[in-house]
Amino acid sequence: MPTAQIGQPAPPLPDVEWVQGKPVNFDELSGNVVLLEIFQVNCPGCFIDSLPQAIGLHQRYHTQGLTVLGIATAFEDFDKNTLENLRRLLQKGEAIGATRQLLAEYGQLVDGCLPYRIPFPVAMDQLQQPQGEASDSEINDFLDHRFAGFQQQPAIVRQQTRERVRQYLHALAFRAATFELFGLQGTPSQLLVDKRGILRASKFGHYPGLEADVQALLRE
Template structure:
């Protein structure tokens, strides 16, 4: 069973307490889909399950760093301020400059490191080990793949750790995990609220 690697800066809002069942909601502030399909769902699930499920929102950044940053996360949490493409979407479709579904759950900003820090750390091995059948590769194959991964990340100046180490596909992403950080379920993109609710109820039982 694969592990969820939660690498965050200090929490910007609330307190995350690890429980037997937990859910991480990984999003970007410059991601309209995260606001349309993600935050309202997690807000509602938090209202229903916060007494026995651990909730953590992780605002991340794999692009558009001028929008996806901790300062804009704080503006969202303080008064629903929208930025970038998210602001354009809600302004053009609903005439709104501020978001009404401000996150109620604990939220942190992803840990941001340089590509050099990632490449020269054991975190690069975690990324390699997440590749299917990596342990069965020959030493030569492992070496070649490691070089390719290092070369790829050397071209990216800033690395969001939680997003990168877990090799998430994009945002929004929903990760259900236990108190040992074993991943119980993972979904990327739009998901029905009832589906997540059923999964949480299943793992709680």
């Protein structure tokens, strides 16, 4: 599966399962700026900073043309980052695992639950069990989007890195379609798509300039 590129049309989302809100895709949102918030249920950082930021942006700008969508993915802790736990989160606000532990330490839970609800549509990423060894093209795609300057490394380093990536992909219990389609490095990740459907930003972790970038795209 080719990886999405900044400055190119955002590829359609894979066949994700919409748990909250109606199924939607980028081609149906022409004329809107789209923020795609990608998180894991068992990801404390997603709930400390990124999801509250996305909720705030939804509240401030949804009447001005911003559409916020959430995708819960899983590239680790497959026993916790599940569809069932996502449903509990969305329906009851229940936090689990490391998320519950850290939010409790920060005093951000009420009876083990979030004191707020996620107000925008949320889907569970499409997870598939790997079939055989990763192909050369999959390994190359992984390296191109996660290892800056890989081709400038000495041959022995490139060879060793390729082998580690091959082993990593082989060991995955599941492959997350949206996570891989956009070449993400982890969670939280934020994607911005402009009014013409062009992928304009893909960020991993804390994104302090997100609101300014949203405002700029809304003005275009």
